[in-house]
Amino acid sequence: MRVTFTADELAFQDDVRAFFRDEMPAGIAAKQRLGVPLEREDFIRFQKALFAKGWAGYNWPVEYGGTGWSPVQKYIFGVEMAAANAPGIIPFGLGMVGPVIYTFGSAEQKQRFLPDILESNVWWCQGYSEPGAGSDLASLKTRADLAGDHYVVNGTKTWTTLGHWADWIFCLVRTSTDVARRQEGISFLLIDMQSPGVTVTPIITIEGDHEVNEIHFDNVEVPVENLVGEPGKGWTYGKVLLEHERTGTAGVAKTSYRLGNLRRQASRPVRGAEPLANDRNFMRKLAAVEVELKALEFTELRTLAAVAAGKAPGPESSILKFKGTELQQAVDELFVEAAGYYALPYVPAQYALDFPVEERVGEGNETQASLTYFNFRKASIYGGSNEIQKNIVAKHVLGL
Numbered sequence: 214m215r216v217t218f219t220a221d222e223l224a225f226q227d228d229v230r231a232f233f234r235d236e237m238p239a240g241i242a243a244k245q246r247l248g249v250p251l252e253r254e255d256f257i258r259f260q261k262a263l264f265a266k267g268w269a270g271y272n273w274p275v276e277y278g279g280t281g282w283s284p285v286q287k288y289i290f291g292v293e294m295a296a297a298n299a300p301g302i303i304p305f306g307l308g309m310v311g312p313v314i315y316t317f318g319s320a321e322q323k324q325r326f327l328p329d330i331l332e333s334n335v336w337w338c339q340g341y342s343e344p345g346a347g348s349d350l351a352s353l354k355t356r357a358d359l360a361g362d363h364y365v366v367n368g369t370k371t372w373t374t375l376g377h378w379a380d381w382i383f384c385l386v387r388t389s390t391d392v393a394r395r396q397e398g399i400s401f402l403l404i405d406m407q408s409p410g411v412t413v414t415p416i417i418t419i420e421g422d423h424e425v426n427e428i429h430f431d432n433v434e435v436p437v438e439n440l441v442g443e444p445g446k447g448w449t450y451g452k453v454l455l456e457h458e459r460t461g462t463a464g465v466a467k468t469s470y471r472l473g474n475l476r477r478q479a480s481r482p483v484r485g486a487e488p489l490a491n492d493r494n495f496m497r498k499l500a501a502v503e504v505e506l507k508a509l510e511f512t513e514l515r516t517l518a519a520v521a522a523g524k525a526p527g528p529e530s531s532i533l534k535f536k537g538t539e540l541q542q543a544v545d546e547l548f549v550e551a552a553g554y555y556a557l558p559y560v561p562a563q564y565a566l567d568f569p570v571e572e573r574v575g576e577g578n579e580t581q582a583s584l585t586y587f588n589f590r591k592a593s594i595y596g597g598s599n600e601i602q603k604n605i606v607a608k609h610v611l612g613l
């Protein structure tokens with residue numbers, strides 16, 4: 214397989230590289246470098262900068278204000294964004310509900326929702342999983358009962374990422390139980406988080422962060438015009454979105470960037486000790502991850518070639534998802550190993566922009582290694598657990 218970009222694609226790469234080098238909003242690059250957690254407003258500022266450049270709709274067709282980029286351009290954009298250590302685009306609006314609305318929504322919905330999604334004026338979250346419905350999503354129980362010109366929604370969604378920052382939530386809800394298959398009778402509903410009867414309860418994850426939530430719906434009235442597409446077809450719309458989500462969670466470019474950092478860290482003597490690069494066992498593990506990552510990159514490029522030829526991402530996206538997240542977690546482990554005892558202290562105060570560098574505990578982001586390690590245990594669970602992805606690969610790719 215030849216992997217070469219055309220002259221136009223190389224020029225585009227230069228353009229993207231220059232944007233991330235020169236036009237990232239003030240403070241964000243510094244926060245990223247120091248590992249300072251980003252606030253809601255930071256993500257919005259970053260996405261608005263992309264909007265100003267005309268790049269917020271990186272995944273969208275031109276007719277809805279998107280870039281109309283080819284799959285190769287999208288790939289280059291993703292790689293450069295990771296290589297610049299940029300924050301990454303929060304997927305729920307631009308990557309998920311936007312494409313569902315412009316593909317399946319009514320003319321009124323497109324007019325009402327798409328401009329605000331594109332400009333990051335409205336924060337969206339994803340309401341699929343429920344306390345009793347994760348892997349087996351079709352068993353979801355949140356109900357939306359039609360009552361004249363509105364639905365009445367009752368139920369609980371869980372693990373809702375950044376739901377506490379969200380203005381709107383897109384949900385899979387059951388609108389009918391009189392169905393032959395459980396996947397039927399599920400609909401795709403857009404719900405204003407300010408609606409009476411919506412409550413948000415935090416879930417604190419193992420590293421102490423508030424990132425996910427439970428969202429409760431207690432007789433929430435939702436106008437019928439907020440139903441996307443046809444009633445009962447939500448499963449079909451939701452599946453399209455999940456295949457895109459899985460391709461996006463592979464994170465090959467980001468893992469590659471982090472591996473580069475790890476290699477640099479290993480090449481330096483730290484606290485007067487020999488550089489880790491002299492530890493053959495550590496370097497063997499690092500090289501093994503690098504080799505696997507390279508192989509995954511080629512799988513990603515093969516998927517890209519298929520998409521460039523007009524095919525939708527298929528079940529191969531499951532390979533990207535489980536292998537990509539396994540490698541993310543392997544790199545997390547190597548960072549913890551590299552930090553040694555310095556991975557143990559938790560010093561939240563030092564993750565502030567004005568914290569004096571000379572008073573920091575550890576070199577670079579050493580004390581963050583465990584936080585990242587624990588946080589990213591999620592990667593093999595979200596977007597459909599890795600065990601489920603392996604089932605999909607066994608059935609639809611290997612034909613077992």
Ligand SMILES: Cc1cc2nc3c(=O)[nH]c(=O)nc-3n(C[C@H](O)[C@H](O)[C@H](O)COP(=O)(O)OP(=O)(O)OC[C@H]3O[C@@H](n4cnc5c(N)ncnc54)[C@H](O)[C@@H]3O)c2cc1C
Pocket residue numbers: 338339340341342343344345346347348349371372373374375425591594595596597598599600601604
């Ligand atoms: C940090 C985080 C963020 C998330 N964000 C969101 C979000 O924003 N919106 C949203 O809707 N959801 C979100 N999720 C939910 C996520 O999609 C689910 O957690 C996931 O689908 C797994 O479902 P579950 O947690 O109910 O586990 P279960 O389905 O109960 O699975 C438990 C275990 O059993 C295994 N298992 C289940 N069925 C099978 C099978 N058939 N074969 C083999 N193994 C099986 C699973 O792999 C897993 O290890 C998030 C999850 C996490 C952890």
